[in-house]
Amino acid sequence: MLNRDIVDIITGMALAALGLIIAAYASTHYNLGTLQRMGPGMVPMGIGLIIALLGIMLSIGGASRPRFPMPSIEWRPLTAILGGILLFSLAVPRVGLVPAIFLLTLITSLADKQLRIKTVLALIAFLILAAILIFRLALGMNIPIFRWAF
Amino acid sequence: MDFFGNLSLGLHTALSLSNLFYCFVGVFLGTLLGVIPGVGVLAAISMLFPITFHMEVTSALIMLAGIWYGTSYGGSTASILLNVPGTPANAVVCLDGYPMAQKGRGAVALFMTTVASFVGGSIGIVILTLFAPVIAQYALSMGPAEYFSLMLLGLIAATGIADGSAVKGFVMVMLGIFLGSIGTDVYTGTQRFAFGIPELGDGISLVALAMGVFGVAELIISVGSVKANRFKSSDLTLRAMKPTRDDMRRSWLPMLRGSSIGSFFGALPGTGPSLAAFIAYAVEKRSSKDPSRFGKGAIEGIMAPESANNAADQTSFIPTLALGIPGSPTMALMLGALIIHGVTPGPALMTEEPSLFWGLVMSFWIGNIMLVILNVPLIGVWVRLLAVPYHLLFPVVLMFICLGTYSVNNSAFDVLLVMIFGALGVLMRKLAFPAAPLILGFVLGPMMEDNFRRAMLLSSGDFATFINRPISATILSIAAFIMLWSFFSTLKARRALTQG
Numbered sequence: 001m002l003n004r005d006i007v008d009i010i011t012g013m014a015l016a017a018l019g020l021i022i023a024a025y026a027s028t029h030y031n032l033g034t035l036q037r038m039g040p041g042m043v044p045m046g047i048g049l050i051i052a053l054l055g056i057m058l059s060i061g062g063a064s065r066p067r068f069p070m071p072s073i074e075w076r077p078l079t080a081i082l083g084g085i086l087l088f089s090l091a092v093p094r095v096g097l098v099p100a101i102f103l104l105t106l107i108t109s110l111a112d113k114q115l116r117i118k119t120v121l122a123l124i125a126f127l128i129l130a131a132i133l134i135f136r137l138a139l140g141m142n143i144p145i146f147r148w149a150f
Numbered sequence: 151m152d153f154f155g156n157l158s159l160g161l162h163t164a165l166s167l168s169n170l171f172y173c174f175v176g177v178f179l180g181t182l183l184g185v186i187p188g189v190g191v192l193a194a195i196s197m198l199f200p201i202t203f204h205m206e207v208t209s210a211l212i213m214l215a216g217i218w219y220g221t222s223y224g225g226s227t228a229s230i231l232l233n234v235p236g237t238p239a240n241a242v243v244c245l246d247g248y249p250m251a252q253k254g255r256g257a258v259a260l261f262m263t264t265v266a267s268f269v270g271g272s273i274g275i276v277i278l279t280l281f282a283p284v285i286a287q288y289a290l291s292m293g294p295a296e297y298f299s300l301m302l303l304g305l306i307a308a309t310g311i312a313d314g315s316a317v318k319g320f321v322m323v324m325l326g327i328f329l330g331s332i333g334t335d336v337y338t339g340t341q342r343f344a345f346g347i348p349e350l351g352d353g354i355s356l357v358a359l360a361m362g363v364f365g366v367a368e369l370i371i372s373v374g375s376v377k378a379n380r381f382k383s384s385d386l387t388l389r390a391m392k393p394t395r396d397d398m399r400r401s402w403l404p405m406l407r408g409s410s411i412g413s414f415f416g417a418l419p420g421t422g423p424s425l426a427a428f429i430a431y432a433v434e435k436r437s438s439k440d441p442s443r444f445g446k447g448a449i450e451g452i453m454a455p456e457s458a459n460n461a462a463d464q465t466s467f468i469p470t471l472a473l474g475i476p477g478s479p480t481m482a483l484m485l486g487a488l489i490i491h492g493v494t495p496g497p498a499l500m501t502e503e504p505s506l507f508w509g510l511v512m513s514f515w516i517g518n519i520m521l522v523i524l525n526v527p528l529i530g531v532w533v534r535l536l537a538v539p540y541h542l543l544f545p546v547v548l549m550f551i552c553l554g555t556y557s558v559n560n561s562a563f564d565v566l567l568v569m570i571f572g573a574l575g576v577l578m579r580k581l582a583f584p585a586a587p588l589i590l591g592f593v594l595g596p597m598m599e600d601n602f603r604r605a606m607l608l609s610s611g612d613f614a615t616f617i618n619r620p621i622s623a624t625i626l627s628i629a630a631f632i633m634l635w636s637f638f639s640t641l642k643a644r645r646a647l648t649q650g
Contacts, residue, residue, distance in 0.1 A: 007581060015321060022328060026342075030340055035611035035613075036607060036609075036611030038606060039340075040342055043599045043602070043603070044328065044331050044342060044343070047331070048328070050324050051325065054317055055321070057317050061317060073576070073580060078573075078576060081370050081373070082366075082370075082569050082573055084548065085366065085565060089565035092565070101549060104548065104552060105545045108545050108548050109541075109545055111370075112540075112541035112544070114541050115542075123542065127545070130546075131549065135557060143556070143557070143560075
């Protein structure tokens with residue numbers, strides 16, 4: 001099996017499992033109803049079963065193909081950008097706009113090795129100014145610039 | 151009201167000072183965001199979506215639409231000069247646009263794509279103007295079974311004809327429908343898949359999903375792979391843009407063919423500009439007497455897809471405005487803007503809100519003319535923008551994504567969703583799962599479930615209602631045909647395109 005398209009086989013099986021979980025959850029937690037009067041569980045259960053079926057098809061397709069090179073992931077931009085967004089979402093409601101943008105830009109700029117600290121600081125200043133001008137003043141949105149809410 | 155009365159009403163609306171202003175803002179931002187790789191039209195519109203809450207509804211739609219077709223004009227710039235598509239709809243233009251730039255004919259390519267865009271856009275607008283009212287009239291007699299079948303056709307068309315594995319496309323559609331089912335069930339009020347998280351009770355935000363899967367994922371992939379531009383903007387004089395007589399002779403037929411293909415696939419729900427451009431290129435290559443010129447800077451290879459994607463931009467308003475069925479995620483956001491302003495999308499829209507519909511249509515002419523001005527004499531400005539290193543651009547884009555998402559509902563949870571969907575988007579990209587069907591399933595899923603349940607209620611639980619009703623049966627047989635055709639022929643077509 002290892003000389004087959006292992007990526008598709010595994011993704012397919014994972015999808016099949018996900019589909020079955022969705023179908024099982026929907027049919028046990030929500031009312032299925034009848035075909036004429038469908039309850040909230042009927043359609044999600046159907047979707048889950050179709051996903052499971054497609055997952056199996058994908059696995060079979062993968063098993064019939066020779067091995068494909070594993071896709072590589074560049075971890076640096078991935079972790080830096082996702083981490084920056086996570087920090088932003090945690091920071092905005094607690095400490096306000098300015099610290100949130102500071103954190104977001106500082107962390108995400110690590111995604112690219114070429115950015116130097118001076119440039120990053122200038123970028124942060126520019127972005128904070130732009131955010132306040134556009135979102136606070138031009139659009140009149142009510143995001144606190146600084147706050148302390150823990 | 152008669153046809154010409156409607157047109158003059160529309161022109162009157164579109165020419166009002168505020169609408170002219172918002173039209174300009176739309177096409178300007180569209181060009182700007184189109185030029186920058188990594189910001190597709192969906193991310194662009196999601197970012198500006200919150201702004202429209204504060205605007206009058208016609209102006210809001212005029213602006214959003216301007217961004218929509220503006221990105222197609224701007225997107226070809228990056229394709230030609232950097233070999234990186236500004237938006238997915240311009241990806242095919244790279245194949246012949248970039249070789250043209252390498253041969254020192256970049257200025258000609260930029261000029262000619264603008265011409266192609268304008269011709270395609272104009273033909274699209276004419277078709278929209280002629281057909282949308284007819285279809286809306288027809289649609290008034292359609293019931294839930296027909297609506298369900300039509301949306302199913304859209305989903306099948308989107309996955310069946312598109313690039314890549316059909317199974318993977320369908321998986322994405324179903325996952326999208328599943329994500330769309332999260333939240334409160336409209337019939338019973340049951341909270342589905344909310345797992346006690348109050349924010350999930352209202353469902354997942356389309357903006358968060360789109361920003362994550364398209365915006366953030368694209369950025370993560372683009373960082374480090376986009377190289378700075380070596381093209382000098384001083385090379386882009388009006389004289390350098392002048393096409394040769396041979397260019398002109400070769401261009402007009404591909405433009406017409408491209409516009410027809412684009413108009414057709416734009417109007418079909420589920421397919422859109424990207425697919426239209428892809429097919430237009432394939433057709434052009436196949437019908438060419440000398441296919442070996444393609445990929446080496448053949449002007450036909452940029453004219454056909456560029457006119458196709460712009461024609462599709464315009465005709466995609468046909469299902470959106472005449473039926474209330476969004477053919478693409480972007481169109482779903484447009485409908486979202488309508489609903490927020492209390493306008494119900496559907497076949498009655500045209501008669502109930504004539505100034506909105508016709509004002510929007512006429513604003514397309516104005517917008518397209520503005521775009522020609524923005525893209526020919528002012529092209530140097532955009533090229534200079536491309537010279538800004540990408541590592542300075544992406545933090546700016548990311549800040550707008552985060553803050554834009556946050557501002558829709560003042561919800562930090564939505565920003566968290568952007569992160570989760572961003573990770574999902576990268577995973578999908580690496581495993582070659584297409585993103586557009588996911589969003590389309592998400593958008594159409596709840597509408598399909600609603601119409602499916604209603605149709606079954608009316609037919610007393612009999613599935614035959616979808617086949618017994620003639621319109622529904624016709625639509626379903628087209629869908630079945632596309633499905634069969636996709637399994638047998640796309641493989642072949644794709645092989646031909648990648649090998650030759």
